[in-house]
Amino acid sequence: MRCRLVKDYRFEAAQTLPSLPGDHKCKRMHGHSFKVEITVEGEVDEKIGWVYDHAQISKAMNPLLEILDHSYLNEVEGLENPTIEWMAAWFWRKLSPQLPGLCEIVIHETPTARCVFRGEF
Numbered sequence: 001m002r003c004r005l006v007k008d009y010r011f012e013a014a015q016t017l018p019s020l021p022g023d024h025k026c027k028r029m030h031g032h033s034f035k036v037e038i039t040v041e042g043e044v045d046e047k048i049g050w051v052y053d054h055a056q057i058s059k060a061m062n063p064l065l066e067i068l069d070h071s072y073l074n075e076v077e078g079l080e081n082p083t084i085e086w087m088a089a090w091f092w093r094k095l096s097p098q099l100p101g102l103c104e105i106v107i108h109e110t111p112t113a114r115c116v117f118r119g120e121f
């Protein structure tokens with residue numbers, strides 16, 4: 001049996017989007033309560049009854065959240081232009097070596113706006 005396992009995380013951070021044209025409001029410093037959904041897919045281990053312990057996802061995520069929470073994202077290496085698209089790619093590069101079956105990362109920036117990334121660079 002195959003399943004997708006999803007784990008959610010939250011962090012608060014400030015940002016500016018310096019590459020936007022003209023006087024776009026997002027060029028000014030502002031903050032978001034981000035939500036990140038990490039999805040892995042794999043075979044359910046028949047004996048244990050899970051794909052793998054979702055604590056393994058937290059183990060990979062916690063050091064990243066430590067960097068990002070209450071940070072100014074633009075100062076984080078690789079997030080100089082922290083759109084949710086580039087943020088999803090940043091998470092993917094950090095997590096894919098550690099999480100077998102990583103198949104989707106969703107970054108929610110506001111209650112109504114999110115980016116879905118499936119590792120297609």
Ligand SMILES: Nc1nc2c(c(=O)[nH]1)N=C([C@H](O)[C@H](O)COP(=O)(O)OP(=O)(O)OP(=O)(O)O)CN2
Nearest residue numbers: 015017026030032082083084085109110111112113
């Ligand atoms: N494709 C993207 N579009 C936008 C991004 C992004 O990362 N990728 N980011 C932003 C800004 O970060 C902005 O701060 C988002 O806030 P806002 O425009 O207020 O978003 P809402 O969903 O709350 O907008 P409503 O107009 O209230 O629906 C902008 N775009």
Ligand SMILES: [Zn+2]
Nearest residue numbers: 015026030032
């Ligand atoms: Zn923003």
